[in-house]
Amino acid sequence: xxxxxxxxxxxxxxxxxxxxxxxxxxxxxxxxxxxxxxxxxxxxxxxxxxxxxxxxxxxxxxxxxxxxxxxxxxxxxxxxxxxxxxxxxxxxxxxxxxxxxxxxxxxxxxxxxxxxxxxxxxxxxxxxxxxxxxxxxxxxxxxxxxxxxxxxxxxxxxxxxxxxxxxxxxxxxxxxxxxxxxxxxxxxxxxxxxxxxxxxxxxxxxxxxxx
Numbered sequence: 296x297x298x299x300x301x302x303x304x305x306x307x308x309x310x311x312x313x314x315x316x317x318x319x320x321x322x323x324x325x326x327x328x329x330x331x332x333x334x335x336x337x338x339x340x341x342x343x344x345x346x347x348x349x350x351x352x353x354x355x356x357x358x359x360x361x362x363x364x365x366x367x368x369x370x371x372x373x374x375x376x377x378x379x380x381x382x383x384x385x386x387x388x389x390x391x392x393x394x395x396x397x398x399x400x401x402x403x404x405x406x407x408x409x410x411x412x413x414x415x416x417x418x419x420x421x422x423x424x425x426x427x428x429x430x431x432x433x434x435x436x437x438x439x440x441x442x443x444x445x446x447x448x449x450x451x452x453x454x455x456x457x458x459x460x461x462x463x464x465x466x467x468x469x470x471x472x473x474x475x476x477x478x479x480x481x482x483x484x485x486x487x488x489x490x491x492x493x494x495x496x497x498x499x500x501x502x503x504x505x506x
Contacts, residue, residue, distance in 0.1 A: 325389035326352040326370035332506065333364030335378075358384045360407070365506055372398070373414025374424065379503045382407020387427075391416050400424045408443040410504040411435070413456070430479040431463040431486060440470075441500050452476035452492055452500060461486040 328350045335346050337356045352358065352368050358378065360366050366378045372391040378384060383405040390399045398416040404426055413435045417424045426433040428444040438456030442449065451461050451470065458471040466485030468477040474497060477486040492500070 323354045323389075324351045324371065325354045325356070325386045326368045326374075328352065328366065329369045329375070330367040330506065331365060334361030335359070335364055335366045352386060354386055354389055356386045358382075358386070365504065370400070370414065370416075372400075372416040374400075374416060375412045375414070376402070377410045377504045379408035379410075382409060384409070393419070396420055398423045402426045404428045404442070404444050406444055408441075408445075408503045410439075410441045410454075410501070412439040413437055430482050430484075431461045434460045434462070441504070443500070443503070447481045449479040449486075450476060451478075452497065454497075 328346050328348055331346060331348060336359050337344055337346055337352065339353060339355045339357065346366070358366060360378050360380060360382045362380055364380055367375065369375050370389060384407065385403040387401040387403050388399050390397070392398060393415060396419055398419045400416050400423060413424055417435050417437045422434065422436040424435045428449050430444065430447060430449040433442065433451055436457045436459065438459050439454040440451060440459050441454055442451040449461070451459065453459055453470040453473055453475055455473055458469060460467055460469045461477050461479065463479065463486065465483055468486035468489055470477055470489045472489065474492055475489045476492050477489050479486050
């Protein structure tokens with residue numbers, strides 16, 4: 296084999312291995328469907344698939360629900376996220392490596408309503424689990440919470456655990472008491488100071504993700 300042919304062959308092998316590595320990374324399993332109801336689907340790299348119970352959820356998946364639908368995903372660290380009607384959530388990143396005390400998880404909620412109970416990743420140094428929305432970013436520290444992003448407003452309520460915060464370019468609000476919430480009224484506005492929800496408001500919020 297000539298040197299030119301050898302060079303071409305090495306380049307081909309390198310490109311093949313690189314493509315395989317990128318494909319494996321793109322197909323990294325982030326979680327599993329625990330429960331579902333109604334019209335739910337996942338889309339990644341332009342390919343759309345219908346989800347069923349036990350189906351894998353991958354990094355890069357865009358998860359959507361239709362009317363009168365629910366989707367519950369258990370992520371690899373034990374975090375459980377339930378989506379309510381007409382919700383749109385992208386699994387942007389989900390890395391969990393407890394032996395190295397390392398993790399990085401970002402979920403992007405474009406629209407909809409959700410309930411989440413954080414798992415092992417929120418207990419790592421820096422609590423590296425975040426949910427990004429068009430109006431603010433949620434930071435989670437070993438907690439259970441509910442949130443709704445509709446149109447240009449975001450509402451987040453603490454249901455249990457160690458607390459959370461909501462921040463954007465205009466400010467940051469910590470929620471440390473169960474039953475308290477913060478609201479971002481519009482893009483560019485700071486999250487409101489934490490305020491108490493009534494029992495009726497909490498009940499109404501939970502109904503949006505109830506089975």
